Structure formats: structure tokens, C-alpha cells
Amino acid sequence: MANLADFRYTMESCNHCGQCKWILPAKMKGWDFASICPLHEYHGFDAYSGQGLVQIAKERLDGKLDYGDGLETLLHTCTACGACDINCKSVRDMEVLDTIYALREDCAKAGYLPEPLRRTAENVEETHNIYGEPHAERFSWLPPDFKNDTEADTALFVGCSAYRHPEIPLAAIRILRAGGVKFKLLYEDEWCCGASLWRSGQREAAEKLISRNVDTFHRHGIKTLITACAECFGAFCGGYPRFSDTGGLEFRHISQVAAKLIAKGSLPLKKGENPLRVAYHDPCMLGRLSEKYVPWNGKIRPFGLHVPEKQWRRGEHGVYEEPRAVLRALEGVTLCEMTRNFEQALCCGANARDVDAEFAAWTAAERRREAKASGAEAVVSCCPFCQDALGGEGENPLPYLDLAVLLADRLREEA
Amino acid sequence: MALSCDAYRELAAIVGERYISSKQHILAGNRVKTPEIPFEYHSPDAILLPGSTEEVAAIVKVCNKYGISFIPFVSGVLPDAYANREGTVLIHLKRMNRILEINEEDRYAVIEPGVRHVQLYPEVRKRGLSYTAASVGPGGSVLANFTSTSGDHHTQYGTSRANRYLLSVEMVTPEGEILRTGSLPSGCGWFCPDGPGPGLRSIVRGYFGSHGQLGIITKAAIGLEACKGPAEYRTEGISPHHRVIFDSDLSRVYVFNYDNIQKVCDAMLALGEAEVCSTVQKYFYLPLTLLMTDSANDFWKKWTGGYKEAMSMPLVVHIAAQSLREREYEEKILFDVVRETGGVRLPEELENWWSEHMDFFMVVSRLQSVLRLGGGWMPLKLGADSVQHVCDVGQSIGEYIYEFTETGKIFDAPENYQIIPMEYGHFAHIELLFMWDRTNPAAMKGVGEFRARSRQEDLRRHFHAEDLGCLNPTMEELGPLYSNCHIWMRKIKESFDPNDVANPML
Ligand SMILES: Cc1cc2nc3c(=O)[nH]c(=O)nc-3n(C[C@H](O)[C@H](O)[C@H](O)COP(=O)(O)OP(=O)(O)OC[C@H]3O[C@@H](n4cnc5c(N)ncnc54)[C@H](O)[C@@H]3O)c2cc1C
Numbered sequence: 076m077a078n079l080a081d082f083r084y085t086m087e088s089c090n091h092c093g094q095c096k097w098i099l100p101a102k103m104k105g106w107d108f109a110s111i112c113p114l115h116e117y118h119g120f121d122a123y124s125g126q127g128l129v130q131i132a133k134e135r136l137d138g139k140l141d142y143g144d145g146l147e148t149l150l151h152t153c154t155a156c157g158a159c160d161i162n163c164k165s166v167r168d169m170e171v172l173d174t175i176y177a178l179r180e181d182c183a184k185a186g187y188l189p190e191p192l193r194r195t196a197e198n199v200e201e202t203h204n205i206y207g208e209p210h211a212e213r214f215s216w217l218p219p220d221f222k223n224d225t226e227a228d229t230a231l232f233v234g235c236s237a238y239r240h241p242e243i244p245l246a247a248i249r250i251l252r253a254g255g256v257k258f259k260l261l262y263e264d265e266w267c268c269g270a271s272l273w274r275s276g277q278r279e280a281a282e283k284l285i286s287r288n289v290d291t292f293h294r295h296g297i298k299t300l301i302t303a304c305a306e307c308f309g310a311f312c313g314g315y316p317r318f319s320d321t322g323g324l325e326f327r328h329i330s331q332v333a334a335k336l337i338a339k340g341s342l343p344l345k346k347g348e349n350p351l352r353v354a355y356h357d358p359c360m361l362g363r364l365s366e367k368y369v370p371w372n373g374k375i376r377p378f379g380l381h382v383p384e385k386q387w388r389r390g391e392h393g394v395y396e397e398p399r400a401v402l403r404a405l406e407g408v409t410l411c412e413m414t415r416n417f418e419q420a421l422c423c424g425a426n427a428r429d430v431d432a433e434f435a436a437w438t439a440a441e442r443r444r445e446a447k448a449s450g451a452e453a454v455v456s457c458c459p460f461c462q463d464a465l466g467g468e469g470e471n472p473l474p475y476l477d478l479a480v481l482l483a484d485r486l487r488e489e490a
Numbered sequence: 491m492a493l494s495c496d497a498y499r500e501l502a503a504i505v506g507e508r509y510i511s512s513k514q515h516i517l518a519g520n521r522v523k524t525p526e527i528p529f530e531y532h533s534p535d536a537i538l539l540p541g542s543t544e545e546v547a548a549i550v551k552v553c554n555k556y557g558i559s560f561i562p563f564v565s566g567v568l569p570d571a572y573a574n575r576e577g578t579v580l581i582h583l584k585r586m587n588r589i590l591e592i593n594e595e596d597r598y599a600v601i602e603p604g605v606r607h608v609q610l611y612p613e614v615r616k617r618g619l620s621y622t623a624a625s626v627g628p629g630g631s632v633l634a635n636f637t638s639t640s641g642d643h644h645t646q647y648g649t650s651r652a653n654r655y656l657l658s659v660e661m662v663t664p665e666g667e668i669l670r671t672g673s674l675p676s677g678c679g680w681f682c683p684d685g686p687g688p689g690l691r692s693i694v695r696g697y698f699g700s701h702g703q704l705g706i707i708t709k710a711a712i713g714l715e716a717c718k719g720p721a722e723y724r725t726e727g728i729s730p731h732h733r734v735i736f737d738s739d740l741s742r743v744y745v746f747n748y749d750n751i752q753k754v755c756d757a758m759l760a761l762g763e764a765e766v767c768s769t770v771q772k773y774f775y776l777p778l779t780l781l782m783t784d785s786a787n788d789f790w791k792k793w794t795g796g797y798k799e800a801m802s803m804p805l806v807v808h809i810a811a812q813s814l815r816e817r818e819y820e821e822k823i824l825f826d827v828v829r830e831t832g833g834v835r836l837p838e839e840l841e842n843w844w845s846e847h848m849d850f851f852m853v854v855s856r857l858q859s860v861l862r863l864g865g866g867w868m869p870l871k872l873g874a875d876s877v878q879h880v881c882d883v884g885q886s887i888g889e890y891i892y893e894f895t896e897t898g899k900i901f902d903a904p905e906n907y908q909i910i911p912m913e914y915g916h917f918a919h920i921e922l923l924f925m926w927d928r929t930n931p932a933a934m935k936g937v938g939e940f941r942a943r944s945r946q947e948d949l950r951r952h953f954h955a956e957d958l959g960c961l962n963p964t965m966e967e968l969g970p971l972y973s974n975c976h977i978w979m980r981k982i983k984e985s986f987d988p989n990d991v992a993n994p995m996l
């Protein structure tokens with residue numbers, strides 16, 4: 076992780092251009108669905124945006140601003156979706172999201188972590204999952220006859236949301252089995268991935284948990300870790316290298332594995348299914364925020380020269396294509412693209428739920444409105460948090476389907 | 491100076507508690523533009539988000555009652571959108587964001603201030619129409635640009651600058667009266683800037699716009715052009731390597747390099763005389779290299795690796811025709827003119843960049859990459875006159891800029907100015923963009939010195955090169971060169987704004 080002072084260059088480079096609030100002109104479609112920052116669109120004031128948070132961070136760094144008057148809530152209402160960061164980086168060498176993370180760390184250090192986030196951290200500490208459910212029940216959804224391949228060097232990391240959506244890891248298991256992928260489960264050795272600690276600025280707790288997890292993966296001889304949760308995937312790729320050396324570990328999202336199996340012809344798929352028009356929602360942590368984080372501790376010379384050269388995460392190499400390839404392979408399924416897609420996707424709002432439920436619900440409803448406008452009858456994604464947000468109650472209701480679950484349903488019986 | 495409780499209460503009663511704030515962290519989002527540029531800002535006392543013209547008028551009346559200055563703004567990308575004295579509130583017009591009408595037959599659009607380029611442009615393009623959009627990026631307000639901050643645009647050669655397309659407006663005067671101009675008050679609609687109602691067009695918008703000094707424009711009608719070339723375009727790829735392509739034989743981009751500005755001037759005049767091509771501009775080479783790069787490090791490699799020389803004085807030409815024959819005709823003339831004026835076509839790998847980035851000719855956001863080098867940058871001059879006159883201005887820059895580049899006070903790019911003719915070369919705009927190392931105190935000091943020097947040199951040579959936007963110190967200094975316009979500008983301001991509360995920049 077990093078300190079606010081590490082991002083002074085970013086803070087001093089922002090010129091209020093607003094690119095962090097709007098879809099890139101190259102991808103513009105019209106008046107509607109042009110805004111990419113849900114926080115700004117809903118709350119209105121510029122402080123509620125990547126630009127605003129960068130300027131707040133500058134004042135905080137210079138000792139001109141205090142918490143206690145609502146700043147801490149604003150800061151954690153931001154969904155940390157990274158749309159601002161990617162659009163800013165389309166033309167700049169700035170770290171908007173990392174500045175937001177550093178500000179969150181500063182907020183936590185100053186003792187102003189919002190209560191629900193503090194509670195999540197306690198849950199993780201005590202029960203190793205974000206919900207405070209008994210650790211012993213983490214795998215209670217698993218059929219009793221499941222045989223673990225303890226020799227495999229690939230593991231399926233199910234994540235905390237298996238407590239809420241066991242159908243997702245069950246679908247993932249079915250896909251892996253059908254495709255002949257050898258893998259194992261970690262049972263009681265699997266703890267929360269730590270995304271919520273890292274992303275809420277709780278550096279020490281995140282560091283402890285992530286180091287412990289990496290050690291555990293190594294101890295189990297794991298080389299490849301597969302997950303069906305975009306949040307876990309984004310944490311592994313974009314968060315873990317900030318705390319621990321992940322050398323020797325490869326991370327895969329189930330959509331990547333499935334797309335590869337389908338391309339090889341290794342998944343027997345049903346034919347003659349009913350037509351279904353679906354919109355694919357790119358989860359932030361699977362799309363624009365899943366590029367590998369490469370630590371950089373260099374110097375910035377005059378006129379922006381980064382010495383040594385920095386490896387930027389600009390969102391270009393996120394996982395966008397594979398989930399779409401899976402959908403295209405399903406007979407009867409027609410993929411409808413929303414205006415804000417790929418790296419421009421609007422966040423589902425899930426991350427703000429604990430701090431500002433009304434805003435989170437508005438964001439999810441806005442995303443469903445866009446999915447409906449694309450002509451879709453259902454929205455598909457591959458993240459249990461997106462499922463909670465988009466599949467939850469609220470305006471513009473639309474059926475939600477998890478990609479892995481949809482694919483598993485389309486596997487032929489013999490698989 | 492914080493707002494009095496009474497003033498705050500009255501303002502909150504107008505917009506509702508949700509749309510007003512004086513919390514420090516909310517104000518921080520609009521306290522400064524770019525922290526390190528040498529402008530002085532004050533903190534606003536409050537920020538308001540009105541939802542209608544009536545709310546704006548009521549806010550303005552309260553401001554007059556309590557002597558509070560107010561500044562309207564939308565994206566806040568210009569320094570004039572920030573509090574320049576104590577006791578100021580910012581009026582953020584973001585919520586007033588409706589496109590009220592797009593009239594395809596009479597070719598105009600009626601918009602509120604919060605409508606952004608990224609919203610209006612695709613809507614009009616879908617209808618085979620277009621307008622010259624500022625290269626400010628996606629979030630710039632169309633209305634602010636046409637009414638209040640009019641600058642110049644890449645695509646204005648075959649059309650004109652934005653404010654020449656301003657039709658009727660609805661505005662809230664600095665005292666809070668709602669005024670409608672042009673054909674609007676007579677009930678005839680939005681289509682005409684002058685009469686039968688009051689014809690305040692020139693006063694309201696001036697040449698560069700009054701930057702909120704004469705009140706707040708709440709609605710405006712802007713004229714639209716028929717879109718030349720294909721209306722459809724294709725976007726592919728993921729940012730930052732996304733591409734925008736016109737799949738059409740009706741569109742071609744050519745870029746030529748020249749070794750002296752007089753030859754560029756001759757080419758522009760000849761093309762204008764023949765009334766061919768859609769976009770013609772002498773572009774700045776520093777932003778051009780930045781547009782083509784992925785990072786500051788990549789910029790340095792390219793700038794020192796040949797780009798600077800290969801594109802030292804580039805003439806960018808876009809042909810957007812209605813038929814294949816028209817394209818071929820325009821190409822023929824273009825190549826004749828370039829041959830006669832000594833232009834050299836850019837190598838294919840450089841020229842091809844353009845046909846993959848056609849957003850440059852629609853709504854440009856990539857220009858924000860000028861800040862990729864860390865933020866110390868400023869546009870200078872920004873004035874307009876005949877093509878020959880502004881080319882002479884460009885030529886003269888070389889005579890004094892070296893004192894600053896050689897001492898390292900500003901970035902060594904002496905030819906970094908652009909010239910964009912408009913109305914087929916009837917007149918042209920010039921903009922000198924200079925950069926400095928904002929981490930170097932001597933360079934920071936050099937900014938003021940260079941600005942002053944540029945102005946003195948223009949004055950000495952009687953060049954009409956400066957932007958006389960609104961009442962500010964530049965206007966006071968250069969007014970005598972322009973028929974003492976600063977004196978009557980001041981009189982207009984005093985009669986519109988007796989309490990001096992509407993963006994009092996001086
Ligand atoms: C990189 C860059 C490139 C640019 N390129 C161009 C260009 O090519 N062409 C060009 O013309 N400009 C350009 N600009 C300048 C400017 O940003 C635009 O003119 C823009 O349209 C201003 O709109 P805004 O929303 O950004 O206004 P703001 O920055 O919010 O406000 C600008 C000024 O207008 C006033 N104002 C805003 N709204 C109103 C209103 N409704 N009524 C009265 N006054 C109002 C404000 O008080 C302020 O003084 C560029 C700026 C940048 C940073």
C-alpha cells in the first residue's frame with residue numbers, strides 16, 4: 076500500500092478536466108448513459124468524483140481538511156469502481172484510484188472508518204469471512220460425495236460469497252469437472268481473500284491476511300488459483316502484489332477457464348435452447364481493475380518522466396472478451412451490448428451498500444435501466460456482489476443470471 | 491468570509507438542503523482548478539446546484555441582497571470558474587442538463603447549460619448534423635462554450651467558430667431578471683439571434699464570451715451544420731488504444747510538414763480561396779506528439795527520437811465530401827497546393843494515426859494529454875485576425891521565445907502554436923501553448939514573465955493576437971489597441987451588474 080504523499084504528483088496534475096466523470100468521446104452514443112461515475116451522477120457535487128477526491132486528498136495531505144463532518148462517508152460511498160482512474164489514464168499518467176485508496180488508509184488511520192466497514196473487518200478477523208458466519212460452515216453447501224483431488228496444483232477459491240450464493244461455486248465445480256480440469260478445494264484453510272480490508276484502507280489487517288493466504292497457497296503446492304468471484308479475482312491480481320510476493324501463483328477467473336475449454340471443444344453444450352437476449356455487465360474487478368499490479372518505487376523527474384519506467388494499469392488488459400465468448404457459445408443466447416461496456420462499464424454499486432444503501436440501490440437500478448435499454452431480457456455477470464446489487468430489489472427490475480450458473484445449466488447431462 | 495446564516499437559509503430554501511453545501515470537504519472539490527498553476531483562488535462559501543431558471547434567478551436575487559458574488563459553472567475546467575474573491579458562491583449548473591429540442595429541418599438545437607459535448611454531439615450526428623465542439627473533452631458544457639467561453643475549434647475551417655452559431659438565449663441578468671433575446675421573446679421560437687426581440691447577441695457573447703460576468707445563460711439555441719462526410723463511425727478497442735474509424739471513401743486525412751510558416755500561410759489561403767477541404771489547421775507539434783504517446787516516458791522517446799523534426803510544422807487536412815467525385819476534386823487541388831507551397835507528406839506510420847483517431851474531428855478528449863507532462867501548461871494569445879496576420883504573429887514568437895527556452899524557463903518547443911483558419915480562411919485564430927516545469931520555482935516565475943513579454947511584443951508590433959475575453963487585467967492592458975474596448979466593456983458591466991456580483995474577476 077502507499078501513503079498520501081506518494082500521490083502528490085497526481086494531486087498536482089489534475090486540471091479538473093472531468094474526463095473521470097464522462098464516457099470517452101470515442102465511445103459516446105447519446106445524451107443518456109454518458110456519465111461513468113455513479114457517485115458524481117447521484118450526488119452532484121464535484122467533491123463526489125475522482126477529481127474531487129484527488130483534490131480532497133491534496134488538502135488532507137497538506138493538513139487543511141479534517142474528517143468528522145461527513146468526509147469519511149463520502150470517501151467510502153465511492154464504490155472504488157475505478158472508472159475515473161481508467162478514463163483519466165486514457166490521457167494522463169495519474170493514479171486516481173490509488174490516491175483514493177491512500178486517502179482511505181489515511182481515514183482509517185485517523186480513526187474514522189465507518190462503522191459497517193469496521194464490523195466487516197472484525198468479522199474477517201474472527202470468522203475469516205466478511206459476513207461473520209461460522210468458519211466451519213464455509214463449505215457446508217458442498218455435496219457430501221464430493222471428492223477432493225488433493226494432488227492437484229490448481230485450486231478453486233470459492234470466496235466468502237459462497238455463504239450467500241452456493242450455486243456459483245457448485246456451477247464452477249461442474250464446469251471444471253466437465254472440462255476435465257484437475258483441481259482441489261482448500262476447505263478450512265480457505266479464508267476471505269481480503270479485498271474488503273485492502274479496498275477500505277485497512278492496511279495492517281489486509282497485509283496480515285494476504286500474507287497468510289499467499290503462504291497457505293504455497294503450502295498447498297498451488298500454482299493456479301481459479302475463482303468465480305470478480306472481487307476475489309481483482310484482489311488477487313491488483314491487490315495482492317501490493318502486500319506480498321505472488322511469484323509462482325497464477326490467477327484465473329472461471330470465465331477465462333470456461334472460454335478456453337469451450338474454444339478447445341472440451342465442454343459438451345446443449346442444443347436447441349430457447350432464445351434469450353442478455354446484456355453482459357463487466358464487473359469492475361474483472362474488467363478494468365484486474366490488471367496485475369506491479370510495484371513501482373521510482374522518481375518522477377520534470378515533465379513527467381518516470382524513472383525507472385513504470386508499468387501502468389490502464390485497464391486495457393482486463394478480462395472483457397472471455398465472458399462474452401462464453402455467452403456467444405451458448406445456443407439461443409443473443410448478446411446485447413450496453414452503451415457503457417468494457418472499460419467504460421458503469422459499476423453495479425454493490426460496494427457502497429453498507430455505507431449508503433440508497434445510493435447503491437440507485438446505481439444498481441441505473442445499470443438495469445441501461446441493460447433494459449439495450450433490449451436485453453436479463454442481465455448476466457460473473458460476480459456474486461454484482462448479483463446482490465443487480466439481482467436485488469429496486470427500480471427497473473430485470474432477471475439476473477450468473478455466467479457460471481448459466482453455463483453449467485447449458486452443459487449436457489453426461490457432463 | 492462565511493455566508494451569514496440568513497443568506498444560507500434563504501439559498502437553501504430555493505434549492506433544497508440536498509443541493510447546497512458549505513461543508514469544507516465539498517468546497518474542496520471546487521476550491522482550486524490545478525493546484526500548481528500560478529493563479530490565486532479563494533474558497534467559495536457555498537456551492538449550489540439549482541434545477542431551473544427560476545431557481546437561478548432567485549439565487550441571484552439573494553446574492554444581490556447580501557452582496558455575495560456568484561460564479562456559474564459547469565465543468566469547471568477554466569480558471570474563471572473558481573472563486574476569485576472572498577464572499578463568493580459557486581452556482582453549478584450540472585442539473586440543468588436537458589436537450590430541449592433538436593430541430594433537424596431548421597438545423598438548431600436548444601440546450602440547457604449542463605448538456606455536455608459527449609451528450610449533444612452524438613445526438614446531432616445521428617441526425618446527420620454536426621457542430622464544432624471544443625477540444626476541452628467530454629464534460630465541457632456546449633452552452634458555456636457557445637455563449638460564455640468561446641474559443642476556436644479544430645473543425646472550424648469549413649464552418650466557423652462556435653459563437654457565430656449562437657441563436658436566441660434565455661439568461662438571468664446579474665440582478666436576477668429573466669431575459670430572453672432574439673426571436674424568442676416575440677413568441678416566434680428559438681431560431682434567430684437578432685429580433686424581432688431585443689438583439690443582445692454581441693453584448694451577451696462578445697468575441698470570446700463574458701465568462702459569467704454579465705449574468706447566467708440558462709438556455710440557448712445553437713445553429714447546426716449538415717455533417718459533411720459520413721455520419722457513422724466505428725469504434726474499436728479498449729482505452730487507451732481505442733480507435734475511431736470512418737469506414738468511408740468520403741473521408742480522408744492528410745498531414746504535411748512545412749519548413750516555414752509563410753508557406754503554411756500560402757497553402758491555407760490557396761485552399762480557402764478554392765473553398766476545398768473540411769478541416770485545415772497548422773497544429774502544435776508538442777500536443778501532437780503527446781496525442782500519439784502512451785505515457786510521458788513514451789513521449790520523451792518519440793520527441794527526442796524524430797517526431798519533433800518530422801512534424802515540426804504540420805498542416806492537418808481533413809477532406810469530408812458528399813460524393814466520391816467531390817473528394818477526388820478536393821484531393822487534386824490539395825495536392826497541387828501542397829506541391830506549390832513545398833509541403834512534405836508525413837511518413838505513412840505517422841499519418842495513419844489520424845485515420846484511426848477520427849474523434850479528433852468530432853469531440854476530442856485526447857488533447858487533455860497535454861497535461862501528461864505534469865501540468866505546467868498555458869495557452870497564450872488566442873486571438874484572431876486574417877490568416878496572414880496570425881501567421882506573422884506566429885513568425886514573431888521565434889524572436890523572443892528563445893530567451894525563455896534557452897534558460898530552461900519554458901519547454902523548448904518554439905513552434906508550438908496552432909493556427910486554425912475559419913470560414914475558408916476569411917480569418918484565423920492563433921494559440922501558443924507553452925509548458926514549464928512546475929516543480930522548478932524559476933520556471934514558475936518565468937510563466938508570468940513570458941506572458942508579459944508575449945503581450946508586450948504583440949503591443950509593440952500592433953498585433954491583434956490576444957484573447958480579450960472578459961474584463962480582466964489583460965483587457966485593461968490591451969484595450970487601447972482595440973478601440974478602447976475596455977472602457978465601454980466596463981460601462982456595459984456596470985449597467986448590467988451595478989452591485990458587481992456576477993463573476994467579478996478584476
Ligand atoms: C485542454 C483544453 C482544451 C480546450 N479546448 C478548447 C477549444 O478547442 N475550444 C474552445 O472554445 N475552448 C476550449 N477550451 C476552453 C473551455 O474549456 C471551453 O470553452 C468550455 O466550453 C468551457 O465550458 P465549461 O463547462 O468547461 O465551463 P466552466 O469551466 O465551468 O466555466 C467557464 C467559464 O464560463 C462561465 N460560465 C459557465 N457556464 C455559464 C453560463 N451558463 N452562463 C454564463 N457563464 C457561464 C463560468 O463562469 C466560467 O467563467 C479548452 C480547455 C482545456 C482545458
Ligand code: SF4
Binds near residue numbers: 088090167171
Ligand atoms: S482526475 Fe484526471 S480525469 Fe479527473 S479531472 Fe483530474 S485530471 Fe481530469
Ligand code: SF4
Binds near residue numbers: 095113124152154160
Ligand atoms: S471509483 Fe467509481 S464511484 Fe469512485 S469516484 Fe471513481 S468513478 Fe466515481
